[in-house]
Structure formats: C-alpha cells, structure tokens
Amino acid sequence: MRGRSTILTVIAVACGLVALLIGVSRYNVPISNGQSVRTEWIFVAANDISAGENLDAQNVMLAEWRIDRIPECAVFELEQLVRHPVLIFG
Numbered sequence: 845m846r847g848r849s850t851i852l853t854v855i856a857v858a859c860g861l862v863a864l865l866i867g868v869s870r871y872n873v874p875i876s877n878g879q880s881v882r883t884e885w886i887f888v889a890a891n892d893i894s895a896g897e898n899l900d901a902q903n904v905m906l907a908e909w910r911i912d913r914i915p916e917c918a919v920f921e922l923e924q925l926v927r928h929p930v931l932i933f934g
Contacts, residue, residue: 882911887919899925 890905897903901922909918919925 883908884911884914884920885909886914887922887925901925 885906885908887904888907890903893899893903904919904922904925
C-alpha cells in the first residue's frame with residue numbers, strides 16, 4: 845500500500861509541474877505571427893514606498909512595459925511625480 849501511495853504522489857507532483865510549465869509558457873508567450881509588440885517606458889517603484897511618501901527620482905525607475913499591460917494610472921514623465929504623495933490602491 846505504501847508503494848502505491850508513493851507512486852501516486854510522484855505522478856501528482858509531475859502533473860503539477862507540467863501544468864505550471866504550461867501556464868508560465870502561455871503567460872510569457874511572445875507574439876510570433878510577425879507582429880511586433882508595442883512597448884512604452886513608464887515610471888515604477890524602484891523599492892518599497894510608504895503611504896504618504898513623496899515620489900521622486902530617488903524611489904522610482906523607468907521600466908519598459910507592453911502597451912496592453914500598462915495601468916491607467918501609469919506615469920510617463922518624471923515631472924508628473926513631483927510632490928505627489930503615494931496612494932495605496934486596493
């Protein structure tokens with residue numbers, strides 16, 4: 845009985861790993877039908893930022909994001925960040 849449980853556990857773990865790999869590969873799949881992926885540079889947090897802390901060049905950095913994944917509240921220019929406190933969304 846113990847051998848059967850071990851075999852079933854190994855099969856279950858293997859199935860889980862296969863499902864994980866399929867999910868990750870589909871999430872990160874590049875567009876391969878000849879279309880180029882449009883991207884835009886936006887400002888993102890460079891480290892943990894506390895609520896109420898002012899955003900500036902010290903705690904943000906530029907990151908290239910796919911156009912279809914950029915949030916509506918994204919910041920494209922550093923001047924937009926001057927004296928704006930951090931808001932917590934959620």
